[in-house]
Amino acid sequence: MSYTKLSGSGLLMTLFPGLRTKLYLGTDHLLLIEQLILVERYKRFYFRDIQVITATQTSRWLVFGAIWSFLALLAALSFFVHNPVAVATGTLFTALFGFAFVHNMIQGPTCIVRFQTAVQTHRIAPLERIRDFRKGMEIIEPLIQTAQLANTPPPNRNA
Amino acid sequence: MLAKLTCPHCSESLPIDLFVAGQAGRCPACNSQVEAYIFPEFHKDSSIPPEIRLAPEHEAACYFHSRYRAVNPCDNCGRFLCEICTINVGSRQLCAECLSQLRKQRNEAGLVHHSALFDNVALFLVTAPVITVFFCFLTILSAPVSLFLSVYYWSRQWNLLPRSHFRFVLAILLSLLLIAFWVFLIYYIATGRR
Numbered sequence: 001m002s003y004t005k006l007s008g009s010g011l012l013m014t015l016f017p018g019l020r021t022k023l024y025l026g027t028d029h030l031l032l033i034e035q036l037i038l039v040e041r042y043k044r045f046y047f048r049d050i051q052v053i054t055a056t057q058t059s060r061w062l063v064f065g066a067i068w069s070f071l072a073l074l075a076a077l078s079f080f081v082h083n084p085v086a087v088a089t090g091t092l093f094t095a096l097f098g099f100a101f102v103h104n105m106i107q108g109p110t111c112i113v114r115f116q117t118a119v120q121t122h123r124i125a126p127l128e129r130i131r132d133f134r135k136g137m138e139i140i141e142p143l144i145q146t147a148q149l150a151n152t153p154p155p156n157r158n159a
Numbered sequence: 160m161l162a163k164l165t166c167p168h169c170s171e172s173l174p175i176d177l178f179v180a181g182q183a184g185r186c187p188a189c190n191s192q193v194e195a196y197i198f199p200e201f202h203k204d205s206s207i208p209p210e211i212r213l214a215p216e217h218e219a220a221c222y223f224h225s226r227y228r229a230v231n232p233c234d235n236c237g238r239f240l241c242e243i244c245t246i247n248v249g250s251r252q253l254c255a256e257c258l259s260q261l262r263k264q265r266n267e268a269g270l271v272h273h274s275a276l277f278d279n280v281a282l283f284l285v286t287a288p289v290i291t292v293f294f295c296f297l298t299i300l301s302a303p304v305s306l307f308l309s310v311y312y313w314s315r316q317w318n319l320l321p322r323s324h325f326r327f328v329l330a331i332l333l334s335l336l337l338i339a340f341w342v343f344l345i346y347y348i349a350t351g352r353r
Contacts (some may be wrong), residue, residue, distance in 0.1 A: 042319055051162050145198065
């Protein structure tokens with residue numbers, strides 16, 4: 001079975017090895033891969049089982065934006081110190097936090113995405129940017145609609 | 160029982176007619192913006208029990224319940240199954256035995272739900288003690304173990320989606336470096352004492 005990557009975890013999570021989540025598109029299901037340090041867990045959401053997909057806007061991106069900008073400004077204070085080592089270190093950290101800030105702003109608003117089936121409601125971390133969610137839904141929604149309209153009611157081959 | 164749509168923020172029930180696909184609605188209780196895509200499966204009544212019919216004479220009966228009429232064959236083993244025994248997994252219909260087997264089957268057709276990341280284990284064994292500094296001495300044991308794991312699982316590690324060998328290569332290089340360091344240190348101490 002071939003899988004196409006829909007979305008991965010964000011920049012922050014990519015930096016922590018062993019705490020990544022990725023969402024892949026299969027032929028009849030979505031595959032959520034949750035990596036927990038030394039183990040990889042696979043969760044399959046079949047198109048025919050998904051009842052609702054909800055997304056709620058959050059202010060997480062603003063909070064992270066504030067944190068990154070504060071850290072970048074804090075690191076930039078080293079420019080006032082007349083010490084080449086301090087300036088070099090400060091430049092490095094300012095660039096690092098500045099990049100994180102810009103990346104966070106470019107990625108755009110965050111949201112909480114949940115897939116609801118008859119037996120569970122699961123949070124889908126890889127789609128938790130509004131932009132990724134919209135892009136993902138453009139692909140997923142028609143596939144779910146097609147699968148559910150074609151498969152209702154469940155086939156009864158001998159009846 | 161019909162499925163319920165609830166607000167992810169306050170868990171209050173949301174009226175379905177509030178939502179149009181791709182457009183956000185506001186929760187009447189907490190006023191948070193919620194976008195919901197509702198699919199036909201949502202409107203299905205899950206409280207309706209499966210229809211079970213007794214198998215008339217000369218008609219196929221369920222492999223597990225000989226009194227019940229078979230409605231589907233298992234897509235994996237071909238056994239006849241009644242409504243109770245049929246498990247829908249995507250487009251496949253399976254019996255409980257086959258589902259259990261497929262959850263252990265490590266190939267693309269299987270339904271395996273987890274796999275170990277031996278490349279991460281090997282890398283962890285050589286990097287974690289060094290990073291902590293205090294436990295650096297543990298690398299005398301962990302480096303050979305890491306080297307063994309990297310070589311042994313080089314072609315044996317199985318994951319649903321293929322992974323690169325980058326971590327294995329890194330673990331081998333680091334463990335060789337650490338082993339060389341310990342050999343040198345032991346040799347130095349041994350010759351220094353003479």
